[in-house]
Amino acid sequence: MTSLASFAGALTAPDRRPPPEFAGHAERRFAVYRNNVAVALIRALETRFPVLISLVGEEFFRAMAREFMLAHPPTSLLLTSFGDELPDFLASFTPAEDWPYLTDIARIEIARTRAYHAPDLVRLGADAFSALMSQGIEALRVRLHPAVAVIHSPHPVWTILAMTSGSQPAAAIDDWQPQAVLIDRPELDPLIRPLTLGTALFIEALGAGEPLGRAASTAASRATDFDLSAALAILIGGGLATSIHVFDGDLP
Amino acid sequence: MTAKTTFVAATLAGSIAAALGMVASAAAAPAAPQPNMDKCYGVSLAGQNDCAAGAGTTCAGTSKVNYDAKAWKYVAKGTCETIKTPKGMGHLKAM
Numbered sequence: 374m375t376s377l378a379s380f381a382g383a384l385t386a387p388d389r390r391p392p393p394e395f396a397g398h399a400e401r402r403f404a405v406y407r408n409n410v411a412v413a414l415i416r417a418l419e420t421r422f423p424v425l426i427s428l429v430g431e432e433f434f435r436a437m438a439r440e441f442m443l444a445h446p447p448t449s450l451l452l453t454s455f456g457d458e459l460p461d462f463l464a465s466f467t468p469a470e471d472w473p474y475l476t477d478i479a480r481i482e483i484a485r486t487r488a489y490h491a492p493d494l495v496r497l498g499a500d501a502f503s504a505l506m507s508q509g510i511e512a513l514r515v516r517l518h519p520a521v522a523v524i525h526s527p528h529p530v531w532t533i534l535a536m537t538s539g540s541q542p543a544a545a546i547d548d549w550q551p552q553a554v555l556i557d558r559p560e561l562d563p564l565i566r567p568l569t570l571g572t573a574l575f576i577e578a579l580g581a582g583e584p585l586g587r588a589a590s591t592a593a594s595r596a597t598d599f600d601l602s603a604a605l606a607i608l609i610g611g612g613l614a615t616s617i618h619v620f621d622g623d624l625p
Numbered sequence: 626m627t628a629k630t631t632f633v634a635a636t637l638a639g640s641i642a643a644a645l646g647m648v649a650s651a652a653a654a655p656a657a658p659q660p661n662m663d664k665c666y667g668v669s670l671a672g673q674n675d676c677a678a679g680a681g682t683t684c685a686g687t688s689k690v691n692y693d694a695k696a697w698k699y700v701a702k703g704t705c706e707t708i709k710t711p712k713g714m715g716h717l718k719a720m
Binding site: 499603610 | 634635637638645648649707708
């Protein structure tokens with residue numbers, strides 16, 4: 374191991390000894406580096422997960438972030454992707470077990486930052502869909518814009534988001550129902566909007582490469598109130614698609 | 626689940642037509658690119674840049690060298706407390 378690699382590895386491994394190059398009060402001097410790295414990484418998580426902070430409070434969040442940072446030190450040079458494993462971490466993080474919805478809230482916040490950094494691709498307008506012939510239409514597949522993500526949860530995540538953002542007063546949620554959201558960045562800033570479960574399943578299936586007919590069947594079989602026209606209106610009106618494909622096989 | 630629902634071309638074509646009608650009447654046109662706006666990276670979502678070692682971060686909190694302390698008490702002070710649920714999922718555990 375090079376001295377640089379051993380230095381870097383010891384930064385997020387508190388049980389590892391400082392590199393041998395550290396003379397004198399090595400532990401104490403190296404702790405300054407460790408702390409700088411910890412503070413920077415915790416700040417990165419604070420920036421990426423503001424809703425989680427408002428849900429659990431700063432003190433809890435920072436303590437959780439330290440544990441996360443030690444368990445999952447960054448693997449990418451891009452700080453924007455740091456925290457991608459946070460949902461899975463939260464799912465098995467005992468102190469957070471009273472709030473099972475935190476995992477899905479974290480997924481939504483990850484999707485929002487990904488949407489922010491997604492490339493700007495041209496979106497299909499309504500004219501692209503009005504030009505479609507009905508023959509073979511069920512086999513058509515669409516490619517979704519890279520900023521588009523769908524999260525559906527067994528928890529009322531949209532209501533929780535609205536309450537933490539202040540657009541709804543925080544109050545008891547008497548009707549604890551599954552909810553789904555769409556994350557996209559139509560212009561400069563990411564937007565989150567609620568979806569019905571059926572529409573969420575439909576868009577998710579399209580994103581996974583399913584043709585229109587099969588995506589509609591998937592949604593209808595799992596959501597009894599699935600409204601295909603309404604789902605298509607969100608797909609078309611939201612400009613979620615970037616291309617339509619008529620062939621079989623993998624999308625290019 | 627329930628009986629498998631299949632969507633034939635005619636149904637889909639009809640739904641697309643209906644959807645196009647909804648889109649047009651809602652005037653919810655896809656967001657057109659803004660020709661006079663530049664995408665200004667790093668402004669609207671502060672701190673999501675690739676370098677966290679800028680001014681103010683480098684030595685922040687260096688006096689606290691207890692970062693590897695495993696034992697920590699948590700006192701969550703967020704809105705969790707106010708989002709109570711019938712299933713008891715939203716409340717905070719009093720510590």
